[in-house]
Amino acid sequence: MGRTALYRDVEPWMPPRAEVQIDADMLWLRTPDGRIRRHALHGCEPFVVDGCYVTRDTRRFVRMLVLDNETVIITPPDRGAVAPIVVPVPEAPTSAWIIEAYAWDVLADWVCSGGRLGACSIEDLARLATISSASFASLIGEVAAQLALELAWATRGPLRGGADLESALQPFADAARTSHRAAEALISA
Structure with missing residues (x-):
């Protein structure tokens, strides 16, 4: 049967x-x-x-x-x-x-998607950092830091309620709990 x-x-x-x-x-x-x-x-x-x-x-x-x-x-x-x-x-x-x-x-x-870091959101970069090499994780962290700074600068000002850097990089903090490469990317950010 x-x-x-x-x-x-x-x-x-x-x-x-x-x-x-x-x-x-x-x-x-x-x-x-x-x-x-x-x-x-x-x-x-x-x-x-x-x-x-x-x-x-x-x-x-x-x-x-x-x-x-x-x-x-x-x-x-x-x-x-x-x-x-x-x-x-x-x-x-x-x-x-x-x-x-x-x-x-x-x-x-x-x-x-073509493998371009500039086209990724911070969440996408955090996911990518979990499977990256050590040197690439550092680069991903630097790109994420730049994106977080641009986000913070764009939303600063009266009545805008902008996000701070810690909340912008929260996806990396979440990914760092399970991946040491994401933790390396967070450190370089």
């Missing part, structure tokens, strides 16, 4: 997750076994597509970030099953890099 959506796996399959680290123009992916992949972001034309990842005997739904023919980054395939005949979606390659959903969202937003 085949398994349906009504039955859960007794032992859910949890594939190993890669750690992602982003720099100004470089992406680093590291698996738990120590493999490292470096990918240059300059000139890449990424796109996002829904797909499936074939595990043991099921097809699992994933989101795919395709950077080039060899580099495909997917969300964890433990979210839900895909019906084999009902929904025709492309299969993710078996060599796809699996990263956590939060890191995938941040990376996809950053890469698909």
Whole structure:
């Protein structure tokens, strides 16, 4: 008898997750076994597509970030099953890099938007700092400080009720509770 959506796996399959680290123009992916992949972001034309990842005997739904023919980054395939005949979606390659959903969202937003710090809000910069390298986190903190200063200067004056720097940088303080890179960005801000 085949398994349906009504039955859960007794032992859910949890594939190993890669750690992602982003720099100004470089992406680093590291698996738990120590493999490292470096990918240059300059000139890449990424796109996002829904797909499936074939595990043991099921097809699992994933989101795919395709950077080039060899580099495909997917969300964890433990979210839900895909019906084999009902929904025709492309299969993710078996060599796809699996990263956590939060890191995938941040990376996809950053890469698909063109990778420009000037186009990011303070909240976006705080999210980006959580997956950045140490040097890039410092740069992100400096850009966030400049944005916070511009926000404070623009809203100062009588009857404007402007925001102070601490409240403008609050997204970094929140992100610093869970990420040491975001804490480094907050320090440089």
